[in-house]
Amino acid sequence: MRRAPVVIFGVLVAATFAAFFVAQRLKNAPTVVQLFRANYTFSPNGDGRYDRSHITFRVKKADDVTVEILDADGDPVRTLMDDKHLDAYRPIDPSLSWDGRDDDGQLLPDGTYRVRITLRHLGRSLIPQRSIVKDTTPPQPKVRSIGPSPAYGPELLPEPDGKPAHIRFLPAGYRAKIMIFKTAPGMPRLVLERKMAKGVTTFDWDGTTDSGARASAGTYLVVLQWRDFPGNIGSSAPLDRKTGLPILDRGKLPGRGGITVRYLGAQTPVTAVKARDTVEIKVDARQARYRWEVRPLGTATVRARSNNPKTTPNVRFEAPGGKSRMYVFTAHTATKSTRVVFPVQARAAVAGTAAKPHGVLVVLPYTTWQGRNPVDDDGDGAPNTLDLGGPARAVRVWAGDGLPQGFADQEANVFRWMDGQGKRYDITTDLALLGGSGPRLTGHTGVLIPGDARWLPTKVRAALRAFVKAGGTVVSTGTDSLRRSVGFDTKTGRFVKPSVRRTTDLFGMRIGALQTKTTDLTNFTNDPKLDLFKGADGVFQDVEAWEPTERTGEEADLLSNAVTDDPDDPKTVVIAARFGKGLVIRPGFPSFARRVAEDSDPATSALMARMWTLLSR
Numbered sequence: 001m002r003r004a005p006v007v008i009f010g011v012l013v014a015a016t017f018a019a020f021f022v023a024q025r026l027k028n029a030p031t032v033v034q035l036f037r038a039n040y041t042f043s044p045n046g047d048g049r050y051d052r053s054h055i056t057f058r059v060k061k062a063d064d065v066t067v068e069i070l071d072a073d074g075d076p077v078r079t080l081m082d083d084k085h086l087d088a089y090r091p092i093d094p095s096l097s098w099d100g101r102d103d104d105g106q107l108l109p110d111g112t113y114r115v116r117i118t119l120r121h122l123g124r125s126l127i128p129q130r131s132i133v134k135d136t137t138p139p140q141p142k143v144r145s146i147g148p149s150p151a152y153g154p155e156l157l158p159e160p161d162g163k164p165a166h167i168r169f170l171p172a173g174y175r176a177k178i179m180i181f182k183t184a185p186g187m188p189r190l191v192l193e194r195k196m197a198k199g200v201t202t203f204d205w206d207g208t209t210d211s212g213a214r215a216s217a218g219t220y221l222v223v224l225q226w227r228d229f230p231g232n233i234g235s236s237a238p239l240d241r242k243t244g245l246p247i248l249d250r251g252k253l254p255g256r257g258g259i260t261v262r263y264l265g266a267q268t269p270v271t272a273v274k275a276r277d278t279v280e281i282k283v284d285a286r287q288a289r290y291r292w293e294v295r296p297l298g299t300a301t302v303r304a305r306s307n308n309p310k311t312t313p314n315v316r317f318e319a320p321g322g323k324s325r326m327y328v329f330t331a332h333t334a335t336k337s338t339r340v341v342f343p344v345q346a347r348a349a350v351a352g353t354a355a356k357p358h359g360v361l362v363v364l365p366y367t368t369w370q371g372r373n374p375v376d377d378d379g380d381g382a383p384n385t386l387d388l389g390g391p392a393r394a395v396r397v398w399a400g401d402g403l404p405q406g407f408a409d410q411e412a413n414v415f416r417w418m419d420g421q422g423k424r425y426d427i428t429t430d431l432a433l434l435g436g437s438g439p440r441l442t443g444h445t446g447v448l449i450p451g452d453a454r455w456l457p458t459k460v461r462a463a464l465r466a467f468v469k470a471g472g473t474v475v476s477t478g479t480d481s482l483r484r485s486v487g488f489d490t491k492t493g494r495f496v497k498p499s500v501r502r503t504t505d506l507f508g509m510r511i512g513a514l515q516t517k518t519t520d521l522t523n524f525t526n527d528p529k530l531d532l533f534k535g536a537d538g539v540f541q542d543v544e545a546w547e548p549t550e551r552t553g554e555e556a557d558l559l560s561n562a563v564t565d566d567p568d569d570p571k572t573v574v575i576a577a578r579f580g581k582g583l584v585i586r587p588g589f590p591s592f593a594r595r596v597a598e599d600s601d602p603a604t605s606a607l608m609a610r611m612w613t614l615l616s617r
Contacts, residue, residue: 446615
């Protein structure tokens with residue numbers, strides 16, 4: 001029992017010395033394998049570049065040949081040729097090709113591999129001294145900084161002194177290039193591309209595109225791209241393989257590749273300003289001279305204006321007195337203009353005063369407005385929006401033309417109807433409700449949300465539910481509304497952790513996808529006490545798009561509705577439902593606000609008038 005291991009050990013030692021002896025003989029003997037060549041570095045990552053290592057050689061004497069790939073431990077992992085007869089001095093035809101996989105088709109890890117060539121008749125194996133390196137790890141270009149400003153956030157162009165944006169990055173690799181994409185507003189698109197020499201570490205961008213034109217206002221992303229020696233391509237931000245455009249929905253982009261082009265922008269208060277209090281609006285004109293003026297929404301009457309052009313960023317003026325209203329602030333330089341909106345609340349209804357609030361409280365969907373405002377907060381080159389997962393600052397300059405997305409079609413038209421009809425109301429924002437400032441829900445009979453309220457702070461959602469359950473009325477004139485929640489970080493002033501769109505709204509009603517098939521909507525159920533369709537026949541003609549309510553849910557009861565004209569499968573669009581002691585009303589079609597403002601559809605005008613009555617009682 002004790003001698004067996006010794007014998008086995010002796011056999012192993014003998015075999016090892018024999019193998020060493022044979023290897024030495026092959027090394028010093030005339031070459032039996034000639035003209036061995038291979039792609040010694042390759043990157044089988046599926047991008048079509050250097051995806052295979054091609055191997056070729058010839059034998060000095062005809063033989064039956066086996067070719068294997070060995071891993072770093074010397075173990076065979078792939079057989080490329082198995083006992084195939086090769087004639088003397090004839091190259092392999094076709095050449096052998098290794099795709100980086102083992103005999104089971106599994107992709108092998110990156111690393112160093114060797115080729116073993118076995119000649120059966122000669123009884124020898126040869127391992128060429130040079131290894132094959134499998135490397136699928138791309139280089140990692142990185143934008144280190146963009147100056148000259150050291151401040152947090154994106155670099156701003158144009159600089160007041162005319163200097164370009166100075167971009168610093170890691171030394172460029174092979175076939176390097178720099179690309180600048182406009183990421184917002186709108187879909188991402190390439191505006192500039194330049195080749196760079198290997199080893200370059202800086203690039204200056206003067207804010208012009210490939211055509212030589214000045215870049216339009218918006219958010220821009222600098223992307224570096226180059227190859228390493230094996231052919232792997234790396235970029236400083238993720239790019240779609242098919243389109244070559246930046247992928248923006250995967251969270252914060254790496255590095256600091258953001259540049260914002262802004263010629264003129266303004267930032268407004270997040271809550272309603274009390275009448276005759278001081279309004280402060282910040283204007284960024286890049287130190288250019290500008291003028292400003294204030295008008296009530298929908299009118300040409302100037303209520304405040306600048307006496308002389310100015311360059312300083314802070315604009316202060318007294319808020320107009322009188323009833324609650326939306327106002328438009330317009331600033332313009334010699335070549336650019338922007339307009340932003342802000343609400344003014346009549347002093348009599350401010351919490352803490354003795355005056356009784358007006359019956360209707362208009363709640364502006366400020367969270368949605370800023371959540372869709374495509375501004376780069378952190379300087380990574382992507383807009384910080386709730387659509388892209390946030391976070392998004394609550395206070396920032398309005399991008400684009402200055403108006404919130406959809407405001408001109410939705411909220412503005414509802415205000416034109418209310419102001420044109422001489423309606424009195426209180427006004428606030430969902431963010432003000434969250435912070436407990438301005439008019440409260442308490443004391444009001446109804447709440448009007450005059451637009452698409454995609455996101456609401458979680459606490460505001462709960463407050464609205466409680467308001468309706470206690471007997472209040474909520475009218476939401478937008479679509480794709482009240483189905484998402486979002487948190488708010490008071491320390492950073494950011495909206496955080498936006499939810500996905502739920503199938504039900506905050507009142508438990510199941511909402512279907514927006515349909516774009518033109519239809520008439522017909523009064524199907526009309527509760528006599530509610531009389532939602534009072535003053536018209538309840539037929540809404542040629543509705544181009546609509547959002548169906550598929551069911552009211554367990555907590556709500558249907559009272560009145562108007563449905564599509566499909567006799568086999570009518571869908572509820574306009575709906576009023578009882579929720580607790582209160583009411584929830586949704587028109588359910590995007591053109592509602594426009595039709596109301598234009599007074600082009602008697603049924604729509606009558607519905608708006610009746611909803612206002614229900615809100616006010």
